Amino acid sequence: MELLNSPLLDWSRAQFALTAMYHWLFVPLTLGLGLIMSIMETIYVKTGDEKWKKTAKFWMNLFGVNFAIGVATGLILEFEFGTNWSNYSWLVGDIFGAPLAIEGVLAFFMEATFISIMFFGWVRVSKKMHLASTWLTVTGATLSALWILVANSWMQYPTGTEFNPDTFRVEMNDFWAVALSPFAIAKFFHTVLSSWVLGAAFVCGISGWYLAKKRNVVFAKQSFKVGSVVGLVAILLTVFSGDFSAYMAAQKQPMKLAAMEGLYQGHKGEGLIVMALPNPAKKSYNDGVDPFIFKLEIPKALAALGYHDFDAFVPGITDIIKGGYIQENGEVALSFAEKQARGKIAREALLAYQTAVKDGKKADVEKYKTQLQNNYKYFGYSYFNSPEDTIPRIPEVYWSFHIMIYIGGYLILFFLLATFYSFKDKLDGKKWFLSLSVWTIPLVYICSESGWMVTELGRQPWAIQDILPLKAAVSALSSYAVMITFFLFLILFTALLIAEIRIMLNQIKKGPEAE
Amino acid sequence: MEEEIPKRFNFFTMFRDGFKSMTLGRILWTVVIVKLSIMLIIKLLFFPDFLSSRCKTDKEKADYVRSEILK
Known part of the structure; x- marks a missing residue:
């Protein structure tokens, strides 16, 4: 690319x-x-x-x-x-x-x-x-x-x-x-x-x-x-x-919801910002700088809006990149690194599939196709080198x-x-x-x-x-x-x-x- | 006083009379025709079908996209 x-x-x-x-x-x-x-x-x-x-x-x-x-x-x-x-x-x-x-x-x-x-x-x-x-x-x-x-x-x-x-x-x-x-x-x-x-x-x-x-x-x-x-x-x-x-x-x-609120670090029962002054010094998701100089929020409203539960955990950008939190469907959220690894498996499986088709190796064709299908959901992550690229x-x-x-x-x-x-x-x-x-x-x-x-x-x-x-x-x-x-x-x-x-x-x- | 509605509905006469009696519609049709003509010229000059201009068959198109996406 x-x-x-x-x-x-x-x-x-x-x-x-x-x-x-x-x-x-x-x-x-x-x-x-x-x-x-x-x-x-x-x-x-x-x-x-x-x-x-x-x-x-x-x-x-x-x-x-x-x-x-x-x-x-x-x-x-x-x-x-x-x-x-x-x-x-x-x-x-x-x-x-x-x-x-x-x-x-x-x-x-x-x-x-x-x-x-x-x-x-x-x-x-x-x-x-x-x-x-x-x-x-x-x-x-x-x-x-x-x-x-x-x-x-x-x-x-x-x-x-x-x-x-x-x-x-x-x-x-x-x-x-x-x-x-x-x-x-x-x-x-x-x-x-x-x-x-x-x-x-x-x-x-x-x-x-x-x-x-x-x-x-x-x-x-x-x-x-x-x-x-x-x-x-x-x-x-x-x-x-x-x-x-x-x-x-x-x-x-979830990244879109976090971006809508400028939410870098998630919490349980996160509030919805009514008025805020974003901090121009905030340059990266992991620089430790507070994203807002000042903010006024409605307590727990973002959790209610996003999850219909006042006490739900709302992941921020850092949480989405690090993964490990429990999603509403009960599954543990994958980190960027895990998604990237799965994306790379999908890409390699696709390349190997093409070779197997060309060589007429039926067993390999099935094997790589299954591997591709299992990891295809994260195919796009194989294009990125840094988690910053996904924000x-x-x-x-x-x-x-x-x-x-x-x-x-x-x-x-x-x-x-x-x-x-x-x-x-x-x-x-x-x-x-x-x-x-x-x-x-x-x-x-x-x-x-x-x-x-x-x-x-x-x-x-x-x-x-x-x-x-x-x-x-x-x-x-x-x-x-x-x-x-x-x-x-x-x-x-x-x-x-x-x-x-x-x-x-x-x-x-x-x-x-x-x- | 309302005009009498013809007993038999005729699409052709509706369009013929409708177009004849247009006032604002004439301006709008002019705008539409000018716009579509400009769009057609822009399409022909600047918006070729990118894949069709490089590949003839669906297989070639698939191979081209494959090579682009897996670069």
């Missing part, structure tokens, strides 16, 4: 992160706004009140703008898989093939079919048929997200698969284990629910702007009501689903997690107030709250992107947890080629984002009466 220099890896990662984060600006709004406009149309069909039809149509237009600018941005990630991450793509083609094919055939076509009825069918189909098309558009978009999240979850927790040393591919042997892995379920609910929060904050923010300007007051108030209720329910459910995600991280990716960059993970938590906490308060004020009809005199609702829009985007940063930065250095590190997944390209395409995408994405914001602001300024 010495041929693979760091600039290549850094540019490949930067390009993927740029594309994924850009893509993620559109997806949550599609899911969140989709739900809200469907609810509004349902109210219209139930009550027959034309005001609700107008309201639903206005949000549908903004949904259309977001959908049009965002559509196909995810395809760029697939270009990058094939070009920049070819080793990885070959290895996991069998796993990713099934969920992505289902996504393409079922969800995308379902979404694309019903979206045309949703936009063009108002006077072509019955009210109920139109309503069904709106809900099916949103269901299609949500199903698209499901299959992508199943694929991503498999990378965090590879299950239901087996490595085939002949084809050199990881092959699926249990579709349902992959599709219904607890990681996939946790990720799906947390992602979709947080997208509803984003959509709700978007609706409240824009409605707040209308109310502050004293424009379209009836429309804005009814939109605010729907947005605030959806937001409140969704943020509370997001907290619960986040708890499940943290539990899964504690079980399968993600703590400040990025720590701050992404805490920014997500801080904004998430703020959103609970915001939606509580939003629901109270909108249902008590007290929004008119609350200029400060209406301004706050507008400023909540960028905050909820930061929160949503931070959540993904925790997920993806926290699993470093792995492309596939414990099996394939990023440095082995990347293609042997010139780093300059990747750098050039990074800047090309940066220009394209910036231009598209400016176009979206301008078109959207233009539609918002026109208001629902433009319909």
Whole structure:
């Protein structure tokens, strides 16, 4: 792997992160706004009140703008898989093939079919048929997200698969284990629910702007009501689903959980940091320097979050590297050195297997295949010389997690107030709250992107947890080629984002009466 | 006053009339077409299928990845 220099890896990662984060600006709004406009149309069909039809149509237009600018941005990630991450793509083609094919055939076509009825069918189909098309558009978009999240979850927790040393591919042997892995379920609910929060904050923010300007007051108030209720329910459910995600991280990716909290030395009943000042002098996991100059924590909360037990032992980075603690499943955790040794056995068995196949030695083929299968779980550790290599960059993970938590906490308060004020009809005199609702829009985007940063930065250095590190997944390209395409995408994405914001602001300024 | 819903649903006329009466949709379709064209050019120029450009068969691809991963 010495041929693979760091600039290549850094540019490949930067390009993927740029594309994924850009893509993620559109997806949550599609899911969140989709739900809200469907609810509004349902109210219209139930009550027959034309005001609700107008309201639903206005949000549908903004949904259309977001959908049009965002559509196909995810395809760029697939270009990058094939070009920049070819080793990885070959290895996991069998796993990713099934969920992505289902996504393409079922969800995308379902979404694309019903979206045309949703936009063009108002006077072509019955009210109920139109309503069904709106809900099916949103269901299609949500199903698209499901299959992508199943694929991503498999990378965090590879299950239901087996490595085939002949084809050199990881092959699926249990579709349902992959599709219904607890990681996939946790990720799906947390992602979709947080997208509803984003959509709700978007609706409240824009409605707040209308109310502050004293424009379209009836429309804005009814939109605010729907947005605030959806937001409140969704943020509370997001907290619960986040708890499940943290539990899964504690079980399968303890290093990620430790990085999220900057926890170097674990204890029983570990607390959750509320506020802290990280110590810049902390350079290594074993330098003995205190990682925080100051910290304020909720006692035992991290143990409760990660293990659903206030007195559970939460391993820190040093514990994970040294091993020897008892895990929740009763097994003793292996040290880095033990995992590395097993990884090396797997690598040597794979090399010996190839030789045995070439020489036609059947007994050796079976022997080395078994040896490989028994140790394959730690294959990726054979790439590392030092335990430091297995630690993600703590400040990025720590701050992404805490920014997500801080904004998430703020959103609970915001939606509580939003629901109270909108249902008590007290929004008119609350200029400060209406301004706050507008400023909540960028905050909820930061929160949503931070959540993904925790997920993806926290699993470093792995492309596939414990099996394939990023440095082995990347293609042997010139780093300059990747750098050039990074800047090309940066220009394209910036231009598209400016176009979206301008078109959207233009539609918002026109208001629902433009319909 | 609501327009009368035709008794027989016709996909073709729905699309034809829908596209004709588009206002915001015209801008969005322009953006989508420009974006997809740029993406196609970028794909053709900068994103070849890395393995297919080096290997012809699946066996060759497997061998190439094997040699890269076991380096």
